[in-house]
Amino acid sequence: MLTSVVEPPRRERPAYRNFRVAVARVERLSPTFVNVTFTGDDLADFGTAGLDQRVKVVLPLAANGFASFPDGLDWYTQWRELPGDLRNPFRTYTVRAVRPEQREVDIVFASHGDAGPASAWAARATPGDEIVLIGPDEFGAGRTVGIDWRPGDVDTLLLVGDETATPAICAILESLPADATGAAFLEVPEEGDRLDVRAPDGVEVRWLARGAGQAEGDHPAAEHGSLLAPAVRDWVVRHLADLGVTRAGTDESAAALAAAERADLPDTPLWDVPAGHSLDGACYAWLAGEASVITGLRRFLVREAGLDRRQVAFMGYWRRGRAELE
């Protein structure tokens, strides 16, 4: 008589969960960028979908590390109920690479001094340091949660971002098919921040350095985000037909729209990722970085260049003068 093995019912795994990890290696890639490689047995199950996959980086408390950090699935509710001095700070980052066989995950931090806990932590990260990542489970329900790159089947791709979006843009560029066409604009603090990245021949990659860290007597550094608007406009002018639009405004209108955004931003997150819309034939634009800069660029593309807003994903990755909301 045949006997059959009855599998116990599988508990559904969450899409996102905690991974306790330690720093394996730290590599300074450029004056601004530092790549931190995390390791941990659990990372064998970390989600590999890549692209602009976002994760939370939970940082240790000076007093007790992670002793008070809740482990369960409802960690956020429990964390919010803790007294302030027992709440570990956390910030949002993008996964640059995942190697489940080696149980490793890379995250590239853009340094901005000691102004925030994440940047300060990354500047001092040392092999053996422990942190918690909250990220996708490869075998969880909905492993693409936290991915906002959704270009559909379009002909032309446009990626625009500052140094905080550089890791995501690099990961997206490396994922594109060989026949992809479009452009990527990456504004970074210094000339030395141009990173090596593989991109299809048909995708123009432009690094725009603000000129921070120059020798005394050189021109002062450009304002954050100020190089993106004219570069994007220039590209739009050269590609009107590919984009299916007939106008592109002026340099002044692009810069003015960007500057106007700096004045008065609402408190709500500046984030809009069109979903479920079938894009075909046209252009898909993905914009991420400092909120006012990105909002201004989106307005330029939609109001001046006439792109359908459903073709433009924009994500405020951080806000000038404000810590990330937790």
Ligand SMILES: Cc1cc2nc3c(=O)[nH]c(=O)nc-3n(C[C@H](O)[C@H](O)[C@H](O)COP(=O)(O)OP(=O)(O)OC[C@H]3O[C@@H](n4cnc5c(N)ncnc54)[C@H](O)[C@@H]3O)c2cc1C
């Ligand atoms: C989905 C998503 C993905 C992201 N991916 C990455 C990534 O891969 N790499 C990365 O480096 N960042 C990334 N960021 C941005 C990062 O989360 C923020 O820069 C975050 O504020 C850093 O935390 P902090 O503790 O250093 O500073 P906070 O405590 O949040 O802020 C302290 C001060 O520093 C300012 N500030 C924050 N970031 C910068 C900056 N880059 N330059 C200058 N001033 C700044 C704030 O305005 C504030 O005044 C991402 C953000 C999001 C939402």
